[in-house]
Amino acid sequence: MKLIKKLLVILSLCTFLYAAYLFIYNSQNPDEIPKLFGYQTVKVLSGSMEPTFSAGDLLFLKETEEIKVGSVILFEQKGVLVTHRVVDVDTSGFRTKGDANTVLDANIVSPHEVRGIYAFHIPLFGYVIESIASIYSIMIGVFLISFTWIFSNYHRILKVLGLRKKYVRYKPQDLDV
Numbered sequence: 001m002k003l004i005k006k007l008l009v010i011l012s013l014c015t016f017l018y019a020a021y022l023f024i025y026n027s028q029n030p031d032e033i034p035k036l037f038g039y040q041t042v043k044v045l046s047g048s049m050e051p052t053f054s055a056g057d058l059l060f061l062k063e064t065e066e067i068k069v070g071s072v073i074l075f076e077q078k079g080v081l082v083t084h085r086v087v088d089v090d091t092s093g094f095r096t097k098g099d100a101n102t103v104l105d106a107n108i109v110s111p112h113e114v115r116g117i118y119a120f121h122i123p124l125f126g127y128v129i130e131s132i133a134s135i136y137s138i139m140i141g142v143f144l145i146s147f148t149w150i151f152s153n154y155h156r157i158l159k160v161l162g163l164r165k166k167y168v169r170y171k172p173q174d175l176d177v
Contacts, residue, residue, distance in 0.1 A: 042081060074116045
């Protein structure tokens with residue numbers, strides 16, 4: 001039970017720190033896709049790639065390598081980011097289609113429009129990150145983490161500040177009854 005509790009605390013802390021990182025990164029680089037440990041991260045906005053991934057999933061994308069038929073790529077056309085599967089490669093670029101769509105995308109994707117290749121995803125985690133990446137959530141998170149730390153270290157803090165009273169423990173044999 002203690003192991004599960006520790007894992008949940010670590011997971012919560014990592015999630016909060018990642019959301020704080022995204023908030024800071026996006027506020028300073030609003031036109032760039034955030035990177036973490038060499039992976040770009042984006043939230044899926046639509047269901048066009050179901051069942052591969054769904055709206056709200058958090059995608060991790062690696063730098064573009066060799067793109068071939070079957071690769072899932074993130075590309076930008078007319079200021080809109082789209083994640084679809086490559087169904088054909090020719091000299092002018094890539095033909096793409098969402099897994100849930102019945103028709104190919106209207107435009108050919110040129111190589112310079114590609115932003116990354118799908119590596120893996122975490123289901124629904126995009127919603128979690130989005131909800132805690134607001135400034136209010138970050139302030140509440142900092143407060144809760146600080147409060148939890150102070151509460152769990154209450155006795156040590158009092159001892160360091162010299163405010164902890166010294167209690168004498170008596171053993172039963174020391175008492176005259």
